[in-house]
Amino acid sequence: MSETSTDAPAGYTHDSRHLPPSPVSAEELAALHASVLWTEDDAAALRRAGEVLAPQTEAILDVWYGFVAGNPHLVAAFAGADGEPDADYLAAVRKRFGLWITDLCTREHNAQWLAYQEEIALRHTTSKSRTDHVDSPASHVALRDLIALAVPITLTVRPFLEVEGADPAEVEAQHQAWFKAVVLSVALWARPYSPQMW
Numbered sequence: 001m002s003e004t005s006t007d008a009p010a011g012y013t014h015d016s017r018h019l020p021p022s023p024v025s026a027e028e029l030a031a032l033h034a035s036v037l038w039t040e041d042d043a044a045a046l047r048r049a050g051e052v053l054a055p056q057t058e059a060i061l062d063v064w065y066g067f068v069a070g071n072p073h074l075v076a077a078f079a080g081a082d083g084e085p086d087a088d089y090l091a092a093v094r095k096r097f098g099l100w101i102t103d104l105c106t107r108e109h110n111a112q113w114l115a116y117q118e119e120i121a122l123r124h125t126t127s128k129s130r131t132d133h134v135d136s137p138a139s140h141v142a143l144r145d146l147i148a149l150a151v152p153i154t155l156t157v158r159p160f161l162e163v164e165g166a167d168p169a170e171v172e173a174q175h176q177a178w179f180k181a182v183v184l185s186v187a188l189w190a191r192p193y194s195p196q197m198w
């Protein structure tokens, strides 16, 4: 029997019992939380943001995928064996990316979550293209782009938080929490690029 529910997207192993533990310690995670000014209020604001964002997942992904498609240096990461963007690869990743929006907002930062952050880190680096069985000429995602993408991933989400009738102070709290969580994620995903200096 499969260990994940049958409607989980292919390759989405967040809840797998076989996920190796993250090499990042609880102490390192606590220090990173301090570095991004993370508080329990952020966790609560992000959970509320998740309720606003989850129903808009496809529209958010349309914006992000449009941005990637419009930048040749980014879409190159999704090249197939012929060097052209691989539609199946893009579509497979898109399903997991959609779940990530909700996961970012709702998951506890526990050992299982940390383990999946390491898995995502490896998927941008040493195990890129394996999950979707793609013969891609792009061996990894450039670290500089991984870091830089925190900007569009953060700024483009704000209009989706500004739903009709939303209190501006509440939108600001949700957006700041989103920003902190994205930077925290990117910091964790940066680990395999330079484990000695991480």
Ligand code: HEM
Binding pocket: 011, 012, 013, 068, 073, 074, 075, 076, 077, 078, 093, 096, 097, 100, 120, 123, 124, 127, 128, 129, 130, 131, 132, 141, 142, 145, 146, 147, 149, 150, 151, 153, 182, 186
């Ligand atoms: C803040 C920056 C970024 C975020 C939040 C992000 C998020 C994600 C997520 C959630 C996934 C799916 C993880 C899973 O398998 O469950 C993914 C995979 C992927 N991302 Fe990113 N990403 C970022 C930066 C980038 C950049 C700059 C590129 C380069 C164009 C990129 C290319 C890819 C590719 C090619 C995959 C599939 C990796 C594989 O083969 O398994 N990502 N990303």
